[in-house]
Amino acid sequence: MASAHAIPSLDEEFEFTAESKRRIMISLGVGVALVAIGAYLLASGAGSHETHVAAHGAGGHEAHEGAHHAYKWTNRLWANVWLNAIYFTGASVIGMFFMSYNYLAQAGWSVAFKRIPEAMPAYLPFMGVVVLAVFFIAGHDLFHWTHPGLYDKASPEFDPIINGKKGFLNTPFYLTRIILYFALWYGLWRMLRNFSLQEDLYGGTDYYEKSIKFGTAFLLVFGVTSSTSAWDFVMSIDTHWFSTMFGWYTLASWHVTGLAIITLTVVTLREQGYLKWVNESHLHDLGKFMFAFTIFWTYVWFAQFMLIYYANLPEETIYYRERFSGYGGIYKAPFLVNLLLCFVFPFLILMTRDAKRTNIILKLAAWCIIVGHYFDFYNNIMPGTVGEHGGFGPLEFGMILIFASGFVWSLYSQLSKANLIPKNHPMLEETLHHDI
Amino acid sequence: MSDAHDNGKFLVGIFDDDDVVLQAVKEVKKAGVRIHEVYSPFPIHGLDVALGHPRTRLGIAAFLFGLSGTLTALALTFYTEGFDWPMIVGGKDSYSPIVYVPVIFELTVLFCALGMVGTFLVSNGLGPTVKPLMYDLRTTDNKFAMAIDLSKNNIGEGDIEQILKKSGAAEVNVKQF
Numbered sequence: 089m090a091s092a093h094a095i096p097s098l099d100e101e102f103e104f105t106a107e108s109k110r111r112i113m114i115s116l117g118v119g120v121a122l123v124a125i126g127a128y129l130l131a132s133g134a135g136s137h138e139t140h141v142a143a144h145g146a147g148g149h150e151a152h153e154g155a156h157h158a159y160k161w162t163n164r165l166w167a168n169v170w171l172n173a174i175y176f177t178g179a180s181v182i183g184m185f186f187m188s189y190n191y192l193a194q195a196g197w198s199v200a201f202k203r204i205p206e207a208m209p210a211y212l213p214f215m216g217v218v219v220l221a222v223f224f225i226a227g228h229d230l231f232h233w234t235h236p237g238l239y240d241k242a243s244p245e246f247d248p249i250i251n252g253k254k255g256f257l258n259t260p261f262y263l264t265r266i267i268l269y270f271a272l273w274y275g276l277w278r279m280l281r282n283f284s285l286q287e288d289l290y291g292g293t294d295y296y297e298k299s300i301k302f303g304t305a306f307l308l309v310f311g312v313t314s315s316t317s318a319w320d321f322v323m324s325i326d327t328h329w330f331s332t333m334f335g336w337y338t339l340a341s342w343h344v345t346g347l348a349i350i351t352l353t354v355v356t357l358r359e360q361g362y363l364k365w366v367n368e369s370h371l372h373d374l375g376k377f378m379f380a381f382t383i384f385w386t387y388v389w390f391a392q393f394m395l396i397y398y399a400n401l402p403e404e405t406i407y408y409r410e411r412f413s414g415y416g417g418i419y420k421a422p423f424l425v426n427l428l429l430c431f432v433f434p435f436l437i438l439m440t441r442d443a444k445r446t447n448i449i450l451k452l453a454a455w456c457i458i459v460g461h462y463f464d465f466y467n468n469i470m471p472g473t474v475g476e477h478g479g480f481g482p483l484e485f486g487m488i489l490i491f492a493s494g495f496v497w498s499l500y501s502q503l504s505k506a507n508l509i510p511k512n513h514p515m516l517e518e519t520l521h522h523d524i
Numbered sequence: 525m526s527d528a529h530d531n532g533k534f535l536v537g538i539f540d541d542d543d544v545v546l547q548a549v550k551e552v553k554k555a556g557v558r559i560h561e562v563y564s565p566f567p568i569h570g571l572d573v574a575l576g577h578p579r580t581r582l583g584i585a586a587f588l589f590g591l592s593g594t595l596t597a598l599a600l601t602f603y604t605e606g607f608d609w610p611m612i613v614g615g616k617d618s619y620s621p622i623v624y625v626p627v628i629f630e631l632t633v634l635f636c637a638l639g640m641v642g643t644f645l646v647s648n649g650l651g652p653t654v655k656p657l658m659y660d661l662r663t664t665d666n667k668f669a670m671a672i673d674l675s676k677n678n679i680g681e682g683d684i685e686q687i688l689k690k691s692g693a694a695e696v697n698v699k700q701f
Contacts, residue, residue, distance in 0.1 A: 394622070394625065397622060397623075398614060398623065400615050
């Protein structure tokens with residue numbers, strides 16, 4: 089029983105070993121090499137067909153449909169950078185989201201591994217820089233709405249629908265919003281992180297009370313910005329199309345990815361001999377979290393799909409048409425893989441109580457969710473940016489490796505900066521005796 | 525959970541504290557006494573493990589009730605829309621299953637919920653005219669009762685009473701159904 093658990097020492101530092109640094113550098117190097125190979129293949133003209141037989145044949149590089157700009161192979165490169173930046177922005181900010189709602193709910197159980205979500209948002213500034221850089225370098229190629237002709241009645245490009253969205257979709261306001269998101273998310277995380285580190289030194293409940301206040305402030309901010317950032321980062325790519333569920337949908341996707349990363353990190357660290365105070369009940373709760381939000385994502389996915397399917401309005405169904413059968417059908421496989429990895433598989437393997445207490449099943453489910461939600465963002469970003477020139481080759485895989493290596497590096501170096509358990513947290517006793 | 529067919533002679537140990545009863549379960553079992561059931565006004569953490577209950581079969585029942593709802597909904601929608609009175613709505617085929625996912629989902633939940641209410645009533649021997657079996661009325665208030673079926677134990681009544689007392693029972697009563 090709980091009282092019989094031996095509580096190990098509360099002073100435990102995570103060591104970011106030279107060995108793991110070396111491994112991360114190797115995977116980063118492999119990523120860079122793959123991106124270089126992929127870029128070379130694309131630039132030399134072979135790239136867009138390497139993974140599939142495209143229905144449009146060799147003429148794929150011609151400019152198509154007058155209104156679109158000519159396709160350049162760099163579009164696919166920048167679309168990939170954008171995709172990964174958005175994915176890892178979400179994965180990072182969810183660490184803050186997790187901490188905040190746990191503070192607001194005054195949850196005790198999660199304190200045992202609190203340092204892991206606490207370490208995740210450190211990656212945000214890098215992602216902010218990447219997002220802004222991509223927007224400045226390739227915004228014109230990725231975002232149809234940035235073309236000035238769309239808003240000029242005299243221009244042949246004039247588009248009354250996009251013109252109607254001018255109040256929201258214009259470059260100055262867009263940039264202001266993006267900077268605001270990253271500044272607010274990172275700033276509020278910095279506050280909570282500092283409180284947490286000072287609490288380790290001085291103790292008392294002051295830092296806890298302050299953390300609840302700032303965590304609540306973050307939740308208010310994130311309540312709005314999670315939706316608006318989803319519109320800005322992802323939905324504005326398909327400028328004509330809109331879905332009122334899209335904010336929720338992206339939040340659900342980010343959230344379950346973040347939970348999977350937290351779970352995977354907890355299980356991995358435990359297997360390496362850290363976090364011995366995390367018991368099966370903590371793992372069970374993390375498993376429940378992943379299970380529940382897998383279903384939540386599917387619910388939102390289906391609600392969005394179902395309404396569009398049912399209503400049968402051409403301007404809405406085009407979105408799914410492009411993904412399911414458009415562009416020579418190249419997005420059909422990721423579309424189905426996404427559903428399989430994000431719903432069917434984790435739903436089935438996480439169902440029983442014992443599964444949620446088993447390391448290997450938790451890891452399997454977490455990996456499924458992490459990979460599956462990459463394809464979620466892939467489906468939402470790629471058809472609108474590169475269309476028929478999309479695919480999955482060395483460029484895509486290498487880009488994931490680069491961003492993931494950076495994420496793991498940032499996570500590990502943050503973890504090594506503080507004690508692995510917040511030893512003066514007021515809820516410490518509760519979490520050490522967590523038993524369900 | 526009591527059995528609907530509890531009968532015979534029982535020895536009922538009454539406890540004042542949930543921690544004591546949890547500890548007593550382990551001691552009594554260690555002394556070789558088979559415990560019929562423990563009754564408590566609220567769920568006690570770890571009691572099911574201490575009692576060594578087998579894994580519940582409620583999940584299987586819930587799955588089967590849900591499945592019957594799914595099949596009913598599939599049959600209903602297929603018969604009405606696909607066979608009896610086909611209609612084209614919103615440009616779809618007259619029977620397109622995705623449209624009926626909400627119906628299928630809701631009937632699954634409904635059948636599962638109603639079925640589980642029925643399961644609860646049956647497995648607890650409850651019903652409008654049934655008089656519920658109470659080992660001690662005070663277990664609905666602030667006492668904890670450990671029931672021991674004398675017919676299933678080879679140890680003498682007096683010895684069991686001693687074991688119960690020793691493990692912290694405030695009183696030991698005999699209950700005959």
